[in-house]
Amino acid sequence: MSESENSGDKTLTVAPSKTLHLKQRPAEQGGMVRQSFSHGRSKVVVVEKVKRRAPGHVETKPAASPVAAPAPAPAAPPPPAPTRPSAPARQAEPRSSRGSAGVVLRALTDDEREARARALSDARTREEEERRRAEAEAKARAEREAREKEERAAAEARKREEEERLAREAEAKRKSEEEARRRLAGEAPAPAASRPASAAPRPASAAPRAAAPGRPAETAVPAAGQTEVRRPATPSLAPRRPAAAPMAPPPARPAPSRGGFKDRGRLTVTTATAAGDEERTRSHAAYVRRNQRLMKGRMAEPKEKITREVILPETITIQELANRMSERGVDVIRLLMKQGDMHKITDVIDADTAQLVAEEMGHTVKRVAESDVEEGLFDAPDAGEDLVARPPVVTIMGHVDHGKTSLLDAIRQANVVAGEAGGITQHIGAYQVTAPGGAPITFIDTPGHAAFTAMRARGAKVTDIVVLVVAADDGVMPQTIEAIHHAKAAQVPLIVAINKIDKPDAKPERVRTELLQHEVQVESLGGETLEIEVSAKQKLNLEKLLELIALQAEVLDLKANPVRSAEGTVIEARLDKGRGPVATVLVQRGTLRVGDIVVAGSQWGRVRALLDDKGAVRQDAGPSFPVEILGFSGTPEAGDRVAVVESESRAREITEYRERQKREKAAIRGGSGRGSLSDMMSQLKTQGRKEFPLVVKGDVQGSVEAIISALEKLNTDEVAARVVHAGVGGISESDISLAEASGAAVIGFNVRAHKEAREASERAGIEIRYYNIIYNLVDDVKAAMSGLLAPTLRETMLGNALILEVFDISKVGKVAGCRVTDGQVERGANVRLIRDNVVVHEGKLSTLKRFKDEVKEVVVGQECGMAFENYQDMRQGDVIECYRIEEIKRTL
Numbered sequence: 001m002s003e004s005e006n007s008g009d010k011t012l013t014v015a016p017s018k019t020l021h022l023k024q025r026p027a028e029q030g031g032m033v034r035q036s037f038s039h040g041r042s043k044v045v046v047v048e049k050v051k052r053r054a055p056g057h058v059e060t061k062p063a064a065s066p067v068a069a070p071a072p073a074p075a076a077p078p079p080p081a082p083t084r085p086s087a088p089a090r091q092a093e094p095r096s097s098r099g100s101a102g103v104v105l106r107a108l109t110d111d112e113r114e115a116r117a118r119a120l121s122d123a124r125t126r127e128e129e130e131r132r133r134a135e136a137e138a139k140a141r142a143e144r145e146a147r148e149k150e151e152r153a154a155a156e157a158r159k160r161e162e163e164e165r166l167a168r169e170a171e172a173k174r175k176s177e178e179e180a181r182r183r184l185a186g187e188a189p190a191p192a193a194s195r196p197a198s199a200a201p202r203p204a205s206a207a208p209r210a211a212a213p214g215r216p217a218e219t220a221v222p223a224a225g226q227t228e229v230r231r232p233a234t235p236s237l238a239p240r241r242p243a244a245a246p247m248a249p250p251p252a253r254p255a256p257s258r259g260g261f262k263d264r265g266r267l268t269v270t271t272a273t274a275a276g277d278e279e280r281t282r283s284h285a286a287y288v289r290r291n292q293r294l295m296k297g298r299m300a301e302p303k304e305k306i307t308r309e310v311i312l313p314e315t316i317t318i319q320e321l322a323n324r325m326s327e328r329g330v331d332v333i334r335l336l337m338k339q340g341d342m343h344k345i346t347d348v349i350d351a352d353t354a355q356l357v358a359e360e361m362g363h364t365v366k367r368v369a370e371s372d373v374e375e376g377l378f379d380a381p382d383a384g385e386d387l388v389a390r391p392p393v394v395t396i397m398g399h400v401d402h403g404k405t406s407l408l409d410a411i412r413q414a415n416v417v418a419g420e421a422g423g424i425t426q427h428i429g430a431y432q433v434t435a436p437g438g439a440p441i442t443f444i445d446t447p448g449h450a451a452f453t454a455m456r457a458r459g460a461k462v463t464d465i466v467v468l469v470v471a472a473d474d475g476v477m478p479q480t481i482e483a484i485h486h487a488k489a490a491q492v493p494l495i496v497a498i499n500k501i502d503k504p505d506a507k508p509e510r511v512r513t514e515l516l517q518h519e520v521q522v523e524s525l526g527g528e529t530l531e532i533e534v535s536a537k538q539k540l541n542l543e544k545l546l547e548l549i550a551l552q553a554e555v556l557d558l559k560a561n562p563v564r565s566a567e568g569t570v571i572e573a574r575l576d577k578g579r580g581p582v583a584t585v586l587v588q589r590g591t592l593r594v595g596d597i598v599v600a601g602s603q604w605g606r607v608r609a610l611l612d613d614k615g616a617v618r619q620d621a622g623p624s625f626p627v628e629i630l631g632f633s634g635t636p637e638a639g640d641r642v643a644v645v646e647s648e649s650r651a652r653e654i655t656e657y658r659e660r661q662k663r664e665k666a667a668i669r670g671g672s673g674r675g676s677l678s679d680m681m682s683q684l685k686t687q688g689r690k691e692f693p694l695v696v697k698g699d700v701q702g703s704v705e706a707i708i709s710a711l712e713k714l715n716t717d718e719v720a721a722r723v724v725h726a727g728v729g730g731i732s733e734s735d736i737s738l739a740e741a742s743g744a745a746v747i748g749f750n751v752r753a754h755k756e757a758r759e760a761s762e763r764a765g766i767e768i769r770y771y772n773i774i775y776n777l778v779d780d781v782k783a784a785m786s787g788l789l790a791p792t793l794r795e796t797m798l799g800n801a802l803i804l805e806v807f808d809i810s811k812v813g814k815v816a817g818c819r820v821t822d823g824q825v826e827r828g829a830n831v832r833l834i835r836d837n838v839v840v841h842e843g844k845l846s847t848l849k850r851f852k853d854e855v856k857e858v859v860v861g862q863e864c865g866m867a868f869e870n871y872q873d874m875r876q877g878d879v880i881e882c883y884r885i886e887e888i889k890r891t892l
Helices: 086-094 110-185 260-264 268-274 282-300 318-323 330-336 352-361 372-376 404-412 450-461 479-491 508-516 542-556 648-670 677-683 701-712 733-742 755-764 774-786
Strands: 034-037 041-046 307-311 316-319 348-350 364-367 393-398 428-435 440-445 465-471 494-499 530-533 567-576 580-589 597-600 602-609 626-631 640-646 690-698 717-730 745-749 769-770 790-811 815-828 828-833 838-850 857-859 863-869 879-888
Touching: 034 626, 110 597, 260 508, 282 790, 307 318, 307 352, 316 352, 316 364, 318 330, 318 352, 318 494, 348 352, 352 769, 393 404, 393 479, 404 428, 404 440, 404 542, 428 567, 428 626, 440 542, 440 626, 465 479, 465 542, 479 690, 494 542, 494 640, 508 567, 530 542, 567 701, 567 769, 597 626, 597 648, 602 648, 640 648, 690 733, 690 774, 701 717, 701 745, 717 733, 717 774, 733 745, 745 774, 755 769, 769 774, 815 838, 815 879, 838 857
Parallel strands: 307 364, 393 440, 393 465, 465 494, 494 530, 690 717, 690 745, 745 769
Antiparallel strands: 034 041, 316 348, 428 440, 567 580, 567 640, 580 626, 597 602, 597 640, 602 626, 790 815, 790 879, 815 857, 815 863, 828 838, 828 879, 838 863
């Protein structure tokens, strides 16, 4: 680069000797180009020109000679377009191994040639398919257009025929109306001058012919379209008068018009250009005015008051009341305003106010309650001729571990007790067996544990006979006494079965004697209560027990109607993972069938399946038969009564009403109302009470009920167990979320947590405790609640010391020189400073020295130095009392 010629120019330039340029030589026009660079360097490159080819076109290349061809003449005409050679010809074309510039060109392989041939074949196939498709579409389009054209032509023809028919009918109607008007007016046929222009003049051939002698003359034939017929003229017998001038007919009066131009209707282009002789109709405005005049006359007539029977619930809105009376809402509000009440149409009024309003407006009232939806659901009377004998329902009751389930297993030849956790019954079960005489007997097995009081009471309510099982080696126990009370409350007969007589320490007489204390006198002691000694293990006297039950049932004469709608009681309910809610129901009246719509408490459903106590499927269940019902919408509560209803709408009404009642009761229990004075005092007592929140999930409804009842008995004034949520079924993720939000513990009784619930509990750090025996559950909860109790503080006196002198030491403060007069003094213990028998300070002993050494304790008779924490006002003669405070853990 050079900058010597123009020093002011800052543009960078390249010297001419170092210019980078391309030199094209005549010998290089065939595709060789020489490039020159700086410093005398050069390079020859090959320039290849690639032409764009059409799809499917193969261009043939002539053989290239090693010598570069001369440039073509500019005036040479262009060669003709080459034709497409066939595939074999293209394959047979010779290819040069080198290009025109000496570059080696690669020959096509066999696979490439086959691929190109296949591509060409596929292209031809696609073109052929597209052509055929286009032809088919064109043919279908032509057919469719032809069909549409024919349909349009047919529609136009039908339209023309319809228009012609309407025109003919209109013309015939017009002519008949004209003829009728002429006949009513009594006018003669109009002369030719006055005839309408549309009537054709009568031809000459239609002129009247002269009457022949003795023949009456015929009148002229009317023109086409006229209906007038003239009678033939008859010869008159009167003498002829001289012919007088003919009288001119009276001028034809036009038809009277109603309002003139008012009858023409709306003025449009069609009506303005129509012929003048067309009939004019009444306008829409005239028609409306006529209707208004007629309606005004009708409205003047007084309407008759319609009285209705208005059904009034306990509460009703003003709008609904007006609708039931078929009155206006403003009239009801006006009547209420006259009585001094201001209301809106959406306000709710009570039944008394609504009755006053309805009677004031002239209607009759029928008062109904919201609970009327349950009327006729239970206890409908049965005719005496429909009653037939039914099996007895026997409930086995007694104390825990007295052999109730073992006795029932021996009767049923089953082994239910093997499946019970801990060897105790914690569920209520229903079974049916056959007595030696062939009569069926339904047994209900109840738990004997103290927590299952509700189950025993429920079993006693639905039973006909109670079998009280008492162990001969144990005697009468608390739950035995409770079972006696339940049987007396239910007013059912009692049969005492003294079990375990095979044991060496069995004392049946002791049992009979102890039963006398509870007003149960057996037959062997002169009473009326049946008794029998049995052994479930040795299967002794089991048939005699069944005979006694059959005898007692025969005395009771148990009957029921099997052809009516079924009624029963829920013995137990649970949530099965595979089958959904399952309820064990004892049918008491009627027959329950598959497909019936049943209601139990706040749940309803359609019976999908019926299973007996052995798991067999049944199609129906008669009176006194226990079955498991599948198909409830939710898990009903144990003890709910079951009834069959006629429709789903009735079932929904009943369950919605019961659910609403349950919510209202829960709101009342959890409300903040003050209530009575005793309620206020109980709230004050429990105001500072600590709560132990729990989430309880059980396998059946009865177990959950028993757990809640047992936990409520543990409550005290200081600590209480609060069940946040209780339900039937496995522990779900929502239960863990609820426990996390409320800080509650999760308890599962004979259930397990779902996989998602376990993961959620691990994330939240919530422990899930599993139990299958109610003893252990109650004990653990009791221990956990005991930890919430405040410990009891107990003082233990250590000793007393008398201050002899007070020393003021720098950097330490005041130190009391003391002598221990009683017991011992320990460093760090609690102390009281007593002056003149008055406690002036309580604190801790911070320093205890013996001479110059720090010591732990100083016994009686020795002298020491003492210093208090944060207190310096010590005087000579004060007494120091030293004591220790011990915390004692409390239990429930």
